Amino acid sequence: xxxxTQLDSQVPVFEEAPVExxxxxxxxxxxxLFWYVQYPNQxxxxxxxxxxxxxxxxSINGFEAEFNKSQTSFHLRKxxxxxxxxxxxxxxxxNPRGNTGTASKLTFGTxxxxxxxx
Amino acid sequence: xxxxxxxxxxxxxxxxxxxxxxxxxxxxxxxxYWYRQDPGQGLRLIYYSQIVNDFQKGDIAEGYSVxxxxxxxxxxxxxxxxxxxxxxxxxxxxxxxxxxxxxxGSGTRLTVV
Numbered sequence: 485x486x487x488x489t490q491l492d493s494q495v496p497v498f499e500e501a502p503v504e505x506x507x508x509x510x511x512x513x514x515x516x517l518f519w520y521v522q523y524p525n526q527x528x529x530x531x532x533x534x535x536x537x538x539x540x541x542x543s544i545n546g547f548e549a550e551f552n553k554s555q556t557s558f559h560l561r562k563x564x565x566x567x568x569x570x571x572x573x574x575x576x577x578x579n580p581r582g583n584t585g586t587a588s589k590l591t592f593g594t595x596x597x598x599x600x601x602x
Numbered sequence: 603x604x605x606x607x608x609x610x611x612x613x614x615x616x617x618x619x620x621x622x623x624x625x626x627x628x629x630x631x632x633x634x635y636w637y638r639q640d641p642g643q644g645l646r647l648i649y650y651s652q653i654v655n656d657f658q659k660g661d662i663a664e665g666y667s668v669x670x671x672x673x674x675x676x677x678x679x680x681x682x683x684x685x686x687x688x689x690x691x692x693x694x695x696x697x698x699x700x701x702x703x704x705x706x707g708s709g710t711r712l713t714v715v
Contacts, residue, residue, distance in 0.1 A: 518703050525708075527608075527706035528692065530703045533702070592645040594643060
């Protein structure tokens with residue numbers, strides 16, 4: 485079985501400061517990893533994903549995450565946050581499709597609320 | 603534009619009544635999912651469907667039912683057997699296997715009084 489741990493339920497940060505949101509996963513097989521963002525009373529939007537290849541993946545709005553297999557982590561970082569980054573962030577994991585063509589489902593962490601203030 | 607539409611956005615119901623939440627997608631996705639979101643608990647999977655006329659229970663299916671008669675539609679019924687139905691419900695879809703992640707609707711907030 486796979487699981488995701490987001491240790492920080494809330495992360496307060498000042499505008500223009502750097503931030504790191506932590507995500508650790510457990511899985512006995514290879515994984516795909518995702519970060520989603522949720523603004524108040526809205527659905528989740530895909531921020532970035534790691535499927536294979538380069539372990540550093542980037543989003544169009546300045547976020548990046550690095551897949552670290554040895555530490556089973558996929559932490560999300562941004563060097564300088566903006567007020568508009570205030571939202572809840574979810575890390576998710578799933579196992580790639582198996583030989584039978586079936587695939588496991590996305591498993592989500594409990595979320596980290598990023599609060600950016602002036 | 604393609605996407606997922608959930609309706610209504612807000613829903614109020616009396617205790618003991620069944621209620622159906624709508625989810626429609628025009629992305630031509632094979633798979634659809636229903637999640638429940640409660641503060642501090644993240645997203646928990648209720649039901650999912652990978653093809654028409656087939657669906658499977660997720661982690662918290664008790665008190666819920668679904669149907670998948672059309673590829674585009676995956677309605678969720680919250681029955682009177684669900685002990686604590688007040689929550690934010692999210693519908694999602696993906697291509698088969700979900701290799702590129704899920705696309706989510708904007709959610710329905712259900713309040714039972």
